Amino acid sequence: MAPKVLISDKLSEAAVQIFKDRGIDVDFQPDVGKDKDKLAEIIGNYDGLAIRSATKVTEKIIAAADNLKVIGRAGIGTDNIDKEAASKKGIIVMNTPFGNMITTAEHAIAMMFAVARQIPEASESTHAGKWEKSKFMGVELTGKTLGVIGAGNIGGIVCDRARGLKMKVMAYDPFLGEEKAKKMGVEKVELDELLAKADFITLHVPFTDQTANILSKENIAKTKKGVRIVNCARGGLVDEEALAEALKSGHVAGAAFDVFAREPANENPLFHLPNVVCTPHLGAATTEAQENVALQVADQMANYLLTGAVENALNMPSVTAEEAKVMGPWVSLAGHLGSFIGQMTDEPIKAINILYDGVVSEMNLAALNCGVVAGIMKRANPDVNMVSAPVIAKERGIQVSTTNQDKSGVFDGYIKVTVVTDKRERSVAGTVFSDGKPRFIQIKGINIDAEIGANMLYTTNEDVPGIIGVLGNTMGKNGVNIANFTLGRNDVGGEAIALLYIDHAIEPKVVDALETTGMFTQVKRLAFDVA
Numbered sequence: 001m002a003p004k005v006l007i008s009d010k011l012s013e014a015a016v017q018i019f020k021d022r023g024i025d026v027d028f029q030p031d032v033g034k035d036k037d038k039l040a041e042i043i044g045n046y047d048g049l050a051i052r053s054a055t056k057v058t059e060k061i062i063a064a065a066d067n068l069k070v071i072g073r074a075g076i077g078t079d080n081i082d083k084e085a086a087s088k089k090g091i092i093v094m095n096t097p098f099g100n101m102i103t104t105a106e107h108a109i110a111m112m113f114a115v116a117r118q119i120p121e122a123s124e125s126t127h128a129g130k131w132e133k134s135k136f137m138g139v140e141l142t143g144k145t146l147g148v149i150g151a152g153n154i155g156g157i158v159c160d161r162a163r164g165l166k167m168k169v170m171a172y173d174p175f176l177g178e179e180k181a182k183k184m185g186v187e188k189v190e191l192d193e194l195l196a197k198a199d200f201i202t203l204h205v206p207f208t209d210q211t212a213n214i215l216s217k218e219n220i221a222k223t224k225k226g227v228r229i230v231n232c233a234r235g236g237l238v239d240e241e242a243l244a245e246a247l248k249s250g251h252v253a254g255a256a257f258d259v260f261a262r263e264p265a266n267e268n269p270l271f272h273l274p275n276v277v278c279t280p281h282l283g284a285a286t287t288e289a290q291e292n293v294a295l296q297v298a299d300q301m302a303n304y305l306l307t308g309a310v311e312n313a314l315n316m317p318s319v320t321a322e323e324a325k326v327m328g329p330w331v332s333l334a335g336h337l338g339s340f341i342g343q344m345t346d347e348p349i350k351a352i353n354i355l356y357d358g359v360v361s362e363m364n365l366a367a368l369n370c371g372v373v374a375g376i377m378k379r380a381n382p383d384v385n386m387v388s389a390p391v392i393a394k395e396r397g398i399q400v401s402t403t404n405q406d407k408s409g410v411f412d413g414y415i416k417v418t419v420v421t422d423k424r425e426r427s428v429a430g431t432v433f434s435d436g437k438p439r440f441i442q443i444k445g446i447n448i449d450a451e452i453g454a455n456m457l458y459t460t461n462e463d464v465p466g467i468i469g470v471l472g473n474t475m476g477k478n479g480v481n482i483a484n485f486t487l488g489r490n491d492v493g494g495e496a497i498a499l500l501y502i503d504h505a506i507e508p509k510v511v512d513a514l515e516t517t518g519m520f521t522q523v524k525r526l527a528f529d530v531a
Helices: 015-019 037-044 059-064 081-086 101-118 118-129 153-164 179-183 189-198 217-221 240-249 287-307 319-343 365-376 388-395 469-475 507-515
Strands: 002-009 025-028 049-050 070-073 093-094 145-149 168-172 200-203 227-231 250-259 277-280 350-359 397-403 413-421 425-432 438-444 444-453 455-462 482-489 495-502 521-527
Touching: 002 015, 002 037, 002 059, 002 397, 015 025, 015 287, 037 059, 049 240, 049 287, 059 227, 070 200, 070 287, 081 093, 081 388, 081 455, 093 287, 101 118, 101 153, 101 200, 101 227, 101 250, 101 277, 101 287, 145 189, 153 179, 168 179, 168 189, 240 250, 240 413, 250 319, 250 455, 287 319, 319 365, 319 413, 319 425, 319 438, 319 521, 350 365, 365 388, 365 397, 425 521, 438 495, 444 495, 469 482
Parallel strands: 002 025, 002 049, 049 070, 070 093, 145 168, 145 200, 200 227, 227 250, 250 277, 350 397
Antiparallel strands: 350 413, 413 425, 425 438, 438 444, 455 495, 455 521, 482 495
């Protein structure tokens, strides 16, 4: 059955066609996003939801979205999506951070020109027939120092364009390395140096706890007298009250803002001040950008629904289509290892330690971690998946750690999962053979080679004669057919284990029959989600 996607905002017809061409059943209702009751009523019918900013994906909407797997936002901002609620329900939230990079960078450059030459005020004056030529004395950009706060995707384009304008560019970005800065042709500096030296400052960082009010009253006071400040990134990065005071005092010569702390901005401390240019969040508002993000979100959602590829997700590690093909068996193995331990562990888990060895250590470990944690958490919550599991684990205070190492044994690669509780540590390891099938290779430190089936029986016992006979006899008497039988022990006469792959789930009476023999220290029915 084909996946079904609802488009609840105005998206390009070309984006609708992408879904159709990929064999996805698409329902284009561009106005339903404005009707929250109608959206809540119908959302349960869809696997995917494609939106812009008009649709508000609230906790109520997500609660009604019983089949929803992915929400795609055509654009960068996702403030209109309850991401926490989506994550808890296992719904991937994607955006399109690259579709409007050039448009937003160009807007920042345009705003820089506008405030440098007082273009909006001069235009208004000229329209009024005043011809105040001497009033609007501007400054050149050539030779000036531009301070870029945030030299990522958009900030990097601004740096490139500014260098083309013959500006000297310095950048403050904790994640910008010296080598990368040299390639970009910019000087990497600390924030205080940028504030002290820049003639123009432009911001290109997300709004986080670390960046909120990065241009605070104190930092604005540190800026060079006559500086001009441009913000086309996010509202809340600049203390607008403090900036208004600095503009009135003449310390700041001008400002150009496309974003504000409160939007829609019907009033703001910066409004009506001379040489302040304001636009209504137009950074991504070009025909090209709107088309680009619509096509990009359609592609991303289709890729996920059809191949499992995860691109530009905010609550799940990204996995390319190529990675998804290679990693598929390993993701399955990760889930099976987690599921085994989850079914074996009755007490609260304090920590999950995951070891990746050999070829698997070079894969997308963040995604594999999600697979392991999801497998473990499924016993407590069958609806958990790779998106929601890490959120639930974090809420429960479970620490997840990862180790990767070069090939250290006979297998090209393997995964070993260990859980820690107050009472014990329990571990299981597995690998993927050349046929693409995952297998258990070690349980409790005992080496085995066990095919993984949908229904299995696990037993532990002292290594004594007769165990195989008892297991076989009991299964036979109860009409249970054994597809595969694996044994292992740590030493002669020591602890031994058996793992039986059986055709159908066994009844509790079979477990009771085995336990009453007195030969087993543990008997456990296991079930795995095997495709």
